[in-house]
Amino acid sequence: MISLGLLLGMLGLCGVSQAATNETNESSANGEHWSIALRSIHDAHLLLNQEATHSQLPASTAKLLTTAYIFQVLGAEARQHTLVLGTVEPTGKVTGPLIVLGDGDPDISSRHFPFVEKTERGDPMLPLRSIAKSLYARGVRYIPDGIVVDAGKFPEDHHIPGWTLDDQRFWYGAPVSALMFNDAMVSVDLLPARRAGRFATAKITPNPLNTIINQVETVDQQGEERPVQLIQSGNQYQLIGAIRANTGGFSALLAQPDPPYFAALALRQAAEEEGIVVGPTISVDRRPSSDAWRARYPGTTILAERVSPSLADELTVANKVSENTHVEVLLRDADLWRGGDGSRSSAMQGLHNWLIQSGILNNDSSQLMDGSGLSRLDRLSANDLVSALTYSYQQSWGKIWRDSLPVAAVDGTLRHRFRDLPKGSIRAKTGTLRNAVTLAGLLRNKSGEDYAFAIMVDHFQGSEAEARARVDQVVRDIILGKSQLSSASDSSTHRRRFGFGLPKKPLSAARSA
Template identity: 30%
Template sequence: AGVSAGATAGALLLLLLLPALDGCAGRPGTSPTPHTAAPDDAGVARSLDALFESRPYHRTTWGAQIVDVRSGRTLYERNAPRLMIPASNMKLLVTAAALDALGPHYRYRTSLYANGELRPDGTLSGNLILYGRGDPNISGRYVAGPTAIFSALADSLACRGVRRVEGGIVADQSWFDADPTRPDWEAYDLLWWYAAPVSALSFNDNSIDFTIRPGRPGEPALISAAPPSGFYSFRNLSRTVTRVDSGAVALDFKRDPGTNRITAYGDVAADAQTETESFAVVDPAAYAATVFRETLEAEGIAVARDPVTVVSDPRLSPVDSTSRLLAEHVSPPLEAVVNSINLRSQNLHAELLLKTLGKEKRGEGSWAAGIAAERDFLRRVGIADDGVSIRDGSGLSEGNLVTPGALVTLLRHMLRHPHGGIFFGSLPAAGGEGSLRSRFSNSPAADAIHAKTGTLEHVNSLSGYLVPVRGDTLAFSIIANNHGLESSQVVAALDSAVVTVVRGYRGS
């Protein structure tokens, strides 16, 4: 599949923005943009210190650094060398490393192989092998519906004359290792899309999408699942109530351990809005292959054997020099993956990208190899090994640690990088698509901030760029750890800090 028109237009827009970014970053050979008002570093620092030390934020551990990208001058810092939990700010590291190592035009290939012969009657002897290489977007993200890519592969088989598969479907996920999750991810998180298991053969973000609407009071909520498949079973034990009383169990989902038998339970208010929850599957490669088999059958290609077979060990992969390539899906370029990770904070895509980095640069699709490749890049950037501790690509693990100073060093480097415009363009902007959509509206920072958010329990972070209209580009990182406050309270403090900086260096 090619890139959507929207993605192509986005890429063109980023190319058009590059000259403007170059000027902000102060590349060698360009004239620096002078401040129209003299910056008051001391005044900004006093205001930020007062904010971080005021109640109720005074018990929070704050780390921050703000640097003028062009000159390298540090405008403010607080615990800048201190290792802190960054949450999703960790995604900045893997996306930068991947753009550097793989380039924005890198594409994933998902292949269909056969080891048997195609007989004149349209029967394919042997098995049909669905071979994954880590594509995060075998889904409806860039095409019309979650199974559209599988339908296109089925059409390719039909064009070759395939009418029946004598064997079964083999899901080959051996391009990566068989380790699906990190041991320190929270058990409850593993039920949901944001901690879905990682596989070289992934489908629909390795999740089932449940759309929930209230029913009549006293009756179950109206819950539909997509894509429909025999891969999972679903029981609806929910209840629609006039209101969800304090202490009552609100709607939730669970699975029988180790299975894809899923149950919805708890109360849904009769006046609740329609919403969609994405529930993670067990064994994503089998999920992909099962839905693919169901798609083949819906398209008129019969498959003799069921259920599917999953291969995880590369030594047991049925793909060899005698295998025939029948069809192949080629993904949108890596630029689209980077956008999904930074703009929408897609955790699974960050983990798939980290393992891709390991496979392409270290020859092994594992977290260990991906982390080693990421560290290679960070050392070249100037970030010492003791400035970061890496557990995953997404920031979901609380074992990830990074200093605010290291994040700012990375941000400064990327604005001068050949792919800096793409990296910059992947960051959320106030009022735009992504995690800053509802922040900074009607504030002096509304047209200045391009930054990645981060949230875990007791952790909030914000790192990126400030592009004051009348000043130089600033790189910043602000991280809050060890707070016992509501996340919204700490987000308000982060936003207030950013507005303080913009006012101080815009002269407004």
């Protein structure tokens, strides 16, 4: 293995004096910590090892491990089938309720496939209007007993350990359910009223049957702002919170509190627009069942079916734009396929077992509480991430999985980064939390050599943008092979350029817990 000091010198990262080491130990004690690994895709030895086995916050780079596992279990061509069941009389009347059977499809949305550069969407109601047209074509005209949603394929998750209450307000922390419509989110744009004490003006999309009631208040400059969020109140939703007058307003993608119920509301609206009369009753059955649908709902037939994009397309979206709930749903689908019960604990155990058996995870301090990396309890090392990347070259699904990663200066979460480098030099998964910035993937240096890399910094000093810039500069120097050497005593240049030193030992276990 090339020594760390020699390689850093070759890459222009400068030598490190004892003073620099002392300074970094102080920085680590104050919170900031780096884990860096660089490995040739053809060699198991680390070429760059900066605390590479130290486990810390991975943020969304955890999706690398989870999506690899999902590919391994389900295969690139797997699809989910959302079924609409019922019994139709010659008169067009459905006997009993219309049954919507959730199958763990995270992409019941108007998202365009295949993914190209960035997310493109149409009218969010399109997928349910398509189902409604199918129902009408099958002769359905009247559903007096309303709609029942069967969302019991796997247990719903509303409170994943390590997800904050603030996360759960927004689209990226929405509940994990076997039936989700429009990514389990609602787009909200608010303008404050001219005077305090009045409701803000709200644009809410989608808002099926106008079920969401706007109750966001306008307060004066001394008034207390309150978080804007969507809550469920009986059979209705309320948009609550408070924003100040004379501000530019508020825009966000908020989480649906009850995705299956919201999907049923949207289907009812779509059916009524198609000319189908639907009774007012909507219910959600969350009871787990291992029975096939024919045994659960005897006498019914398939009246409409929504088939998902291929798993390859779904995971491309999940990795390119970092869709948390998509990964969580597909992880539970994989768990059911392997024989688990689809619960979070079962899904995480299956993932953990595979990571151990495949040799990707061999660090006792590494752990995952979720599949998406949103949990603040997750811990991975740079070596864990690099191991997953190199492991993929031995797998049949490896190329499709690697192609799902964002390409620098081209698409996804790397679309606006590394524009000064040749396109295609970097294909990597990003990760960002309030106190962690990570980047892990594949790079090609100026000599055409390919490497797997991971760079992780958590509890960083300064702003998120500054931390990301420091991570990106390390990547640039590896790609460009800078060779400017400096004496071991000239540590100030290193500190000015990168702001981190080379600690001799990882932080204490208490710091990582």
